[in-house]
Amino acid sequence: MESENRPLDALNRARGHRVMVELKNGKQFMGVLKAFDIHINTVLENAEERVEGEMTRKLGTVFLRGDTIILISPE
Amino acid sequence: MESENRPLDALNRARGHRVMVELKNGKQFMGVLKAFDIHINTVLENAEERVEGEMTRKLGTVFLRGDTIILISPE
Amino acid sequence: MESENRPLDALNRARGHRVMVELKNGKQFMGVLKAFDIHINTVLENAEERVEGEMTRKLGTVFLRGDTIILISPE
């Protein structure tokens, strides 16, 4: 289907599931994908930050500004 | 509800509560989330700046330009 | 009031008062907030520049391009 070939459809299928978000500053956030918009502003729940594979912070709910994001991948 | 699945809804629920804002220059600001807009321009009250976990400045009210923000997380 | 919950309202209340503006290059400008717009282009009067807390220049009137600004805080 055409509608399943848009990039945001892949994010939509990941909604409610755990994802890994990688930022331009090299940090990663793991958490449940709660929301996103066309700017790729993203909200994770039960989020934790990882730097070089080590868990560095638990953040609960976190709003990530879209322009800081490199990639989002379902776990 | 669809309307609760947009990223700005998460910020809206944090309005009036203490949040942590992290900037691209590595600094953090803690304060009460007073206002934000679609650019993620954000106003905090009773704000303080932290650098590497140390409180470095008390700023009262502070307007943060949205494009300098990496993340916002309720405390 | 809804209209008092927008970020630019905080700037509007600071109009005519002394503010501190911090730039992405690490410099600060102190002065009377004369004008701003939706891009956060900002005009200060009786402005002075501070670098690491030291007053480095007196500039009188200064126009600051919005995209160079990190934060604005009333003194």
Next chain:
Amino acid sequence: MESENRPLDALNRARGHRVMVELKNGKQFMGVLKAFDIHINTVLENAEERVEGEMTRKLGTVFLRGDTIILISPE
């Protein structure tokens, strides 16, 4: 045909085939091009990351934000 002379037509012909995506941070992602949009937001499947020619991670499905991409090339 005029319609075959637009840059996104080249991406369209690569849909469903393996491509290499190179990012501004120097990393490469290889995978099957599943989706892209006018911002060049891109989804790869069966993706793996390579740094200096070495495979460093398998990621399955990955959403890459368009503004982090330098180039996309069919393998």
Next chain:
Amino acid sequence: MESENRPLDALNRARGHRVMVELKNGKQFMGVLKAFDIHINTVLENAEERVEGEMTRKLGTVFLRGDTIILISPE
């Protein structure tokens, strides 16, 4: 007057007068402000470049792209 409280009004009052323009690369240009637009694209006449207070080049007329400008201040 409301119309005198917009940032570009300050630039308008400086038109025809000598100004100092500071760029993101740290260089300054002094010259007569001939023209500007909403992007802060700016034209100076009788312009000279200064680096760390030293005059480094005379440029006559110079067009400065707005996104490279940090500040503009009347001398």
Next chain:
Amino acid sequence: MESENRPLDALNRARGHRVMVELKNGKQFMGVLKAFDIHINTVLENAEERVEGEMTRKLGTVFLRGDTIILISPE
């Protein structure tokens, strides 16, 4: 003709010919200019990458995101 004085006209005349594209990361790509758009997203065919004058990769068809490009010049 007015229509020949727009920058994209120069690119249009280069279509189908070999060009050199220089990127912000310092790399060059040589290839036949197949397509471009108003964002300067560009597709080259029979492309090769050069770093400091040395050919480093053959890429066949390559899509270059416009915002990574500094210049395009016919060979």
Next chain:
Amino acid sequence: MESENRPLDALNRARGHRVMVELKNGKQFMGVLKAFDIHINTVLENAEERVEGEMTRKLGTVFLRGDTIILISPE
């Protein structure tokens, strides 16, 4: 005249004449200004590159993407 006070008018008067274009990466291009648009995308003819005052390349016709340009000055 109002129409002569816009920044692009200064570029328009330079059309057909030799100009110096300075880029964000520190390089300069000298050549005859053939075309420009509102993004300051610029085409030079008989262009040569200079780095620290030394001529480093002859490029013939060159398209320069506007967002890489700091300044344009007639010689």
